[in-house]
Amino acid sequence: MRYFLDTEFNGFGGELISLGLVPEYGDQEYYAVLPLPDDLHPWVARHVIPYLGSVPQALDNHVDGVTAAHEVAAFLSGDRDPVIVADWPEDIALFCRLLLIGPADIVDVGSLRFEFRRSPGFSTAMNSRVPHNALHDARALRDFVLGQD
Template identity: 40%
Template sequence: MNLFLDCEFNGFGGELISMALVDEHGLFFYEVLECPTPVEWVKQNVLPITQKAPVSYSVFQQRLHDYLLQYEQINIIADWPEDLALFSRSLILAAGRCMITPPLTMQLWLEQRTTAVLSEQPHYALADAKALQQSYLSL
């Protein structure tokens, strides 16, 4: 199953704030994490539109795990490398321990830059992931 990924993070290279995954049929995962010291841009443009109360990182990981387990095979599609990096880091549970997932591949899809469906609400990870899904499936 193709899962379309978008993340919001606290400035360039910053910590994860929110993650959304949307499958080909529209079933989605969306969670928000605490961001105690947001950079000014994030404070003004991301945090006001998260539309969900933050959860702890352990709850976030458990919900992500539950979402991923419903698929037999997963292909994560993102349009930005940092999204893939943040997703990968979220699979790490502790030193030497990672989340068990179905077989998983990742794809950096940059073609959408010329054929993109515009997000209904930029910088809201769920809307951005849905726009990526629509762009990809429209080809």
């Protein structure tokens, strides 16, 4: 099954702030908010931080990176061939970085495939119910891709 990914991060090349994964089918979604960096990029402070709690899961899922990595592995564990779909390369990079839980250790996750869907003219934020919230943006990406298939 495909899982649509969106992340929010602290400016270009910055730390992961939140992650949303939305399955192609079903209603089991994953959303996590990670500890905020000490020095927030001003744009992120204005456009991302106010919307982190815009989903019910946000109240219960403020987690550290290692916990989030284990939760992502558990979330995907029932699927033997998950495909992670993103429309921004940094989303894939941050997702992969999250899976690294130590200098030579990766969370217990099976094989993964990634699909980068370049989508000129489409903006997840512009089509999201809550722009710059990773879960809402992942939902917007799913709806867009499924509408194109």
